[in-house]
Amino acid sequence: MENYLDLFISEVETYIETLNKNLLKLEKNHEDREAVLEVFRIFHTIKGMSQAMGYDTLGQITHRLEDLISAPKEEGRINPELVDFLFLAVDYLTDFIHALKEKKELPSGTEILEHIEKVARGEMVETLRERHRARSINEIRIKTEKLDRLFNLTNELMIQRSRLLHISQEIGNSELTTVVETSARFISALQDEVMRLRMLPLSTVFDFFPRLIRDEAKRQGKRVNFEIVGADIEVDRSIIDVLKEPLLHLLRNALDHGIEKEGKITLTAVRERERIRISVADNGQGIDLAEVREKAVEKHIITPQEAQELQEKDILRIIIHPDFSTTEKVSTISGRGIGLDVVSAIVDKLGGRFELSTKKGEGTCFTLDLPLSLAIVRAMIFSLDGHRFALPLNYIQETFYAEETSFQTVYHRELYPFRDEILPLIRPGDYLNCTSNRTRKSIIVLQYQGRRRGFVTDEIIDEEEIVVKKLDALASSPYYSGCSIYADGKPILILDPRGFE
Numbered sequence: 001m002e003n004y005l006d007l008f009i010s011e012v013e014t015y016i017e018t019l020n021k022n023l024l025k026l027e028k029n030h031e032d033r034e035a036v037l038e039v040f041r042i043f044h045t046i047k048g049m050s051q052a053m054g055y056d057t058l059g060q061i062t063h064r065l066e067d068l069i070s071a072p073k074e075e076g077r078i079n080p081e082l083v084d085f086l087f088l089a090v091d092y093l094t095d096f097i098h099a100l101k102e103k104k105e106l107p108s109g110t111e112i113l114e115h116i117e118k119v120a121r122g123e124m125v126e127t128l129r130e131r132h133r134a135r136s137i138n139e140i141r142i143k144t145e146k147l148d149r150l151f152n153l154t155n156e157l158m159i160q161r162s163r164l165l166h167i168s169q170e171i172g173n174s175e176l177t178t179v180v181e182t183s184a185r186f187i188s189a190l191q192d193e194v195m196r197l198r199m200l201p202l203s204t205v206f207d208f209f210p211r212l213i214r215d216e217a218k219r220q221g222k223r224v225n226f227e228i229v230g231a232d233i234e235v236d237r238s239i240i241d242v243l244k245e246p247l248l249h250l251l252r253n254a255l256d257h258g259i260e261k262e263g264k265i266t267l268t269a270v271r272e273r274e275r276i277r278i279s280v281a282d283n284g285q286g287i288d289l290a291e292v293r294e295k296a297v298e299k300h301i302i303t304p305q306e307a308q309e310l311q312e313k314d315i316l317r318i319i320i321h322p323d324f325s326t327t328e329k330v331s332t333i334s335g336r337g338i339g340l341d342v343v344s345a346i347v348d349k350l351g352g353r354f355e356l357s358t359k360k361g362e363g364t365c366f367t368l369d370l371p372l373s374l375a376i377v378r379a380m381i382f383s384l385d386g387h388r389f390a391l392p393l394n395y396i397q398e399t400f401y402a403e404e405t406s407f408q409t410v411y412h413r414e415l416y417p418f419r420d421e422i423l424p425l426i427r428p429g430d431y432l433n434c435t436s437n438r439t440r441k442s443i444i445v446l447q448y449q450g451r452r453r454g455f456v457t458d459e460i461i462d463e464e465e466i467v468v469k470k471l472d473a474l475a476s477s478p479y480y481s482g483c484s485i486y487a488d489g490k491p492i493l494i495l496d497p498r499g500f501e
Helices: 002-028 033-053 056-075 080-102 110-120 144-171 174-198 209-220 237-258 289-298 304-309 312-319 340-349 428-432
Strands: 199-201 223-229 234-236 262-272 275-282 353-359 363-371 376-384 387-392 396-403 408-410 413-418 421-426 440-448 451-457 459-467 480-485 491-495
Touching: 002 033, 002 080, 033 056, 056 080, 056 110, 080 110, 144 174, 144 459, 144 480, 174 199, 199 237, 209 223, 209 237, 234 237, 237 262, 237 275, 237 340, 237 363, 289 304, 289 312, 340 353, 340 363, 376 428, 376 440, 376 451, 376 491, 387 428, 387 459, 413 451, 421 440, 428 451, 440 459, 459 480
Parallel strands: 223 262, 387 491, 421 451
Antiparallel strands: 199 234, 262 275, 275 363, 353 363, 376 387, 376 459, 396 440, 408 413, 413 421, 440 451, 480 491
């Protein structure tokens, strides 16, 4: 629990501030029902947090304080003498948290517990004492709305930084260039610091699931070994905020339909450069591809002819179809699609990929491939038929020039002999209506999903740190992951190489 101590201290300090505000309200109006309910709620919350952290005495004290406020909570009014005593209880909380922060001996709870028992019997206790210990100024909490505004402003500064560098290079004034480059470094440093403020460990979400899996498994009469790997990896808060729902769907799916009576579910996070891969895997019976085909035809999702041509990689597209899920009979695919369309939609919105691998008799694995941040990426800028595009640098391994005459075609697929391998080529211009007659091409070697591909482009222009903007839903396409503003102030589309497969 040591990892959560700072969070515990910070949370209780905030609750202490709120308690003081509400108790002051109750001193003025002891029939302020909302304030009474808020005080009760806070003591209840601190009780649960204290018990989880192993602070049994504090848990016992807040539990007894709950008992004191139970009757006022029901009546909607509180005795002024009880309000006065609750200030004393808040002072004990303050002393307790101060001792934790200073790593000193924790205050004994004997006296406050004795006072609580006296108050419960209707006896008077001495409540006047020195109070109001201030929070350390280096631990001020910031509302997320303010942090988001700061984050958005730094992103706009990053765009202006690129434009300033571009303009200073065009003007060619050495003094101006020096000032702009210095300013650009400061803007980049500011952006890095703001990004670090937004980073949170995945444990923020992951720690919610062990108890949930445990309780649900017992309810279903199953024995499940639940394992978490990679919870210490940090990602942007914008990712954290939306992870809980899709992971909850996948874990319930694994428990309900992957595990029969006994098995293992693993929640794994792995960082790959500027992306994060989060997987939910079970060692159950896997998904029967033949049964998927049969059920998809039965529900008129695909035709019998399409079913014969269905490849394994197409199984996810079928399973997440809203009409696919069925609970008519228990099988390796019954209910498998429930919630997966929701997961897929969330992942798409984040600019990620939703992947599935399964093997009958061995298990199923769903993977969310997501960016670490939705805001800033390093990208390579290239041109196709006079149009500029960006490719995230985390996909790129290297680049080289090649003449089209050296390309080979085998079974309608273009290949290029590259060192000791044959590199499959992809012409994004054919998909984007940006074909050109240039014979000398710039090849960008990409690696993703465990494979290497060569992107055929006209010319590589620059390597740039760009601010990612979301595309309008009407302009969504598997080829694009977002857009940005280039250094000259013109928009530029960011490509997702996985969409060209």
